[in-house]
Amino acid sequence: xxxxxPQFRKNTTGTSYYQITSEHHLVEWQxxxxxxxxxxxxxxxxxxxxxxxDILACVNNHYLHADESEWDRFVRSEGKSNS
Numbered sequence: 001x002x003x004x005x006p007q008f009r010k011n012t013t014g015t016s017y018y019q020i021t022s023e024h025h026l027v028e029w030q031x032x033x034x035x036x037x038x039x040x041x042x043x044x045x046x047x048x049x050x051x052x053x054d055i056l057a058c059v060n061n062h063y064l065h066a067d068e069s070e071w072d073r074f075v076r077s078e079g080k081s082n083s
Contacts, residue, residue: 001057008066009055010074017066017074018055026052029075036075 007020020026028039043049055063 003056006068007056008068008071009058009063010066010070011063012061014074017071018063019071020052020056023052023056024049026055029071 005021009018016030018026018028024043026041030037
């Protein structure tokens with residue numbers, strides 16, 4: 001499938017949101033306890049590339065589509081609780 005970027009996804013528990021900017025790059029925002037962690041992946045090896053492809057395709061219904069405003073609300077509201 002051909003995607004236009006950025007794409008946004010979340011996991012089914014709502015504790016991680018993903019901003020995918022290309023088929024080789026993603027930024028994950030993960031709520032862990034009371035903190036919001038940021039993980040950035042620049043896919044260089046096959047497992048990382050497959051992870052991004054799985055998130056884009058919402059494989060096994062583990063990931064859900066999210067829109068940019070939903071992603072933005074999560075990052076902003078969860079980020080405030082870390083201040």
